[in-house]
Amino acid sequence: MEAVANAGGAIGAGLAAIGAGIGIGQIGKGAVESIARQPEAVNDIRANMILAAALVEGAALFGIIVGFLAMVLK
Amino acid sequence: MFNKSLKSLLAAVFSVFLLVISNSAFAEGDSAKTKKFDAAEVIFGHVLDNHEYHFTSYKGDDGEEHAVSIPLPIILYSPQKGFTAFMSSRFEEGKAVYGGYKLEDGGIVAVNESGEPDATVKVYDLSITRNVVQMLIGLTILTWLMLSIAASYKKGLGVKSAPKGKQGLIEPVITFIRDEVAKPNLGNKYQKYLPYLLTTFFFILICNIFGLIPGTANVTGNIAFTVVLGIISFVVILFSTNKHFWGHIFNPPGVPGFVKPILILVEFLGVFIKPFALIIRLFANMVAGHIIIICLISLIFIFGEMNAVAGWGASPIAIGFTVFIYFIEVLVAFLQAYIFTNLTAVFIGAAFEGGHDHEGETVHV
Numbered sequence: 001m002e003a004v005a006n007a008g009g010a011i012g013a014g015l016a017a018i019g020a021g022i023g024i025g026q027i028g029k030g031a032v033e034s035i036a037r038q039p040e041a042v043n044d045i046r047a048n049m050i051l052a053a054a055l056v057e058g059a060a061l062f063g064i065i066v067g068f069l070a071m072v073l074k
Numbered sequence: 075m076f077n078k079s080l081k082s083l084l085a086a087v088f089s090v091f092l093l094v095i096s097n098s099a100f101a102e103g104d105s106a107k108t109k110k111f112d113a114a115e116v117i118f119g120h121v122l123d124n125h126e127y128h129f130t131s132y133k134g135d136d137g138e139e140h141a142v143s144i145p146l147p148i149i150l151y152s153p154q155k156g157f158t159a160f161m162s163s164r165f166e167e168g169k170a171v172y173g174g175y176k177l178e179d180g181g182i183v184a185v186n187e188s189g190e191p192d193a194t195v196k197v198y199d200l201s202i203t204r205n206v207v208q209m210l211i212g213l214t215i216l217t218w219l220m221l222s223i224a225a226s227y228k229k230g231l232g233v234k235s236a237p238k239g240k241q242g243l244i245e246p247v248i249t250f251i252r253d254e255v256a257k258p259n260l261g262n263k264y265q266k267y268l269p270y271l272l273t274t275f276f277f278i279l280i281c282n283i284f285g286l287i288p289g290t291a292n293v294t295g296n297i298a299f300t301v302v303l304g305i306i307s308f309v310v311i312l313f314s315t316n317k318h319f320w321g322h323i324f325n326p327p328g329v330p331g332f333v334k335p336i337l338i339l340v341e342f343l344g345v346f347i348k349p350f351a352l353i354i355r356l357f358a359n360m361v362a363g364h365i366i367i368i369c370l371i372s373l374i375f376i377f378g379e380m381n382a383v384a385g386w387g388a389s390p391i392a393i394g395f396t397v398f399i400y401f402i403e404v405l406v407a408f409l410q411a412y413i414f415t416n417l418t419a420v421f422i423g424a425a426f427e428g429g430h431d432h433e434g435e436t437v438h439v
Contacts, residue, residue, distance in 0.1 A: 051420070054413040058351040061358040068174060 009071035016063025023056035098341075111379055113372040119293050121364050123205045125162040125177070129289050148201040150175060152184060155195065190429040204291040205299065212280040212293070219244070220276070250277055255416050259423040267422055270310060274303065275415040282360065282407035286400070294410070295360035297353070304353035307418045311349070315425040348421050352414060359410050370396045 031049035035042050119128070127144040134140045145163035155174065173199070176185045184195035196323040223240050232238050237245040251272055255266040281293040293299055321327075323341040327333065373392045378385025 043254075047258075047416075049412065050409070051416060054355065054417065055351075057359075058355045059353055062351075064362075065354060065358060 006071050009067040009069075012067035012070065013064045016060045016067065018062030019063070020057055023060075024053050027052050027056065080098055104201075111372075111375045113369070113376060115367055115371060120368050121295060121361055123166075123184075123203045123291065123296060125201060125203055127204050127207075127289065127291070146202050146204060146207060148175075148182070148199075151198040151200060152195050155184070186325050205293050205296050208284055208291045208293050209281060209299070210283050212277070216280050241403055247275075248272060251415060255412070259416070259419040261423070263426070267310075267314075267419070271415050271419055274307070274418065275411050278303070278356065278414055279408065279411040282411060283404075285360065285364070286349045286403055286407060292360065292364050294356055294365055297357050300353045300357040303356070303414070304349040307352055307421070308346075308349035310418070311421050311425050314422050318427070319425050348417075352417055356410055356414055359406060363399070363406055366399050367403065370399065416435060 027049055031045050034045050038045075120138055125148055126141075126146050129144075131139050131141040145161045145371040148158075148160055148164075150158045158173050158175070158263050160172060163179075164170065171185055174184055174186075175182050176191065178191065178424075182197055182199055182201075183191045183193075184193045184197050203301050219240060223244055226238070226241060227233060232241045232245070252264070252268060255275075256268050256271055260267055278294060281299070284290055285292045285294055323345065324339065326337050329337055374385055374389050377388035396427045
């Protein structure tokens with residue numbers, strides 16, 4: 001039973017990381033493209049990029065925390 | 075040419091320094107040849123709060139393990155025994171019983187005469203743990219820095235001229251928070267919230283950076299610490315709400331009637347999820363960083379248990395990755411302080427923003 005819980009937590013954390021990776025990748029892609037198109041707006045774009053990345057990462061961390069709880073809580 | 079050789083010399087010295095530090099920090103895994111190296115124990119020992127600053131342990135002449143550590147005061151309260159205070163060195167690494175208390179895994183428990191844990195005695199642990207000590211050190215340094223800078227501004231130094239000395243360190247950061255965080259999100263009310271935002275930013279930053287010094291405690295990676303910061307932000311957000319904000323939550327305009335109950339529930343939960351996300355983000359980021367660094371160092375000892383060659387072979391790779399992750403962590407220390415402050419500002423701004431006529435919205439500078 002514990003092995004199943006550990007596997008579930010680990011797989012869940014991995015899936016959350018995949019999701020965050022895709023999300024942050026898309027944000028980075030969008031930011032780099034818009035900076036290339038409009039280099040003078042680099043500061044605004046960077047601030048918004050970090051903000052969006054933080055929100056995506058927050059969602060992923062929820063998944064990781066839940067995965068961790070699945071491992072720790074009996 | 076001289077510059078280049080100096081740089082490589084510095085790099086070499088730094089690596090040796092790190093090697094020494096990490097070796098001594100993990101000597102417990104190295105010297106205790108008899109017991110197997112337990113990575114999970116080492117990792118949690120470093121990440122979690124503790125009653126002492128533990129640096130290393132060595133085998134003394136008597137063949138016993140001795141710890142090199144700074145003991146910290148323990149303050150206990152239990153309804154039966156009242157207040158007790160003593161230094162954590164009395165516990166002798168959890169081996170001894172002192173004053174009817176014993177250090178067990180995960181906390182201090184009361185014991186009876188025969189030394190068995192006594193579950194009937196409730197113990198409230200109010201100790202000055204290493205997290206508390208480090209937070210107080212951070213606060214002291216922060217207060218001293220800020221007060222001395224404020225005093226020099228009051229004397230007129232650096233007001234019309236370029237900033238001098240310590241001002242040069244802090245002034246760009248303050249203007250960054252003001253111009254990039256407070257003004258775009260809070261508009262013309264930014265002056266009211268700027269002290270709070272700056273305090274949060276510098277406090278999180280100094281705790282993050284102190285946590286990165288080898289041998290120190292992981293303050294911002296403690297859920298209690300981030301929960302308190304999150305609750306303070308939550309209170310600030312709640313006190314800045316206006317009736318427009320609550321109107322949008324309990325009576326979302328322009329939504330069909332049958333969707334409203336769902337949307338009200340989602341919006342209402344969102345009020346609590348926002349500070350919760352702040353709490354979890356800071357906590358998880360800092361803990362994850364510390365765990366990655368210790369995992370990489372632990373690799374040396376895991377390989378070293380196979381045989382000495384594998385251990386020595388793994389060391390340069392592990393140290394290289396550790397240094398790499400360490401520099402990323404320095405970036406993360408700044409980034410998380412910025413993100414916490416920025417999101418707090420965004421949520422405060424959303425709380426008092428006007429309606430769709432955008433009268434409350436301000437010009438982005």
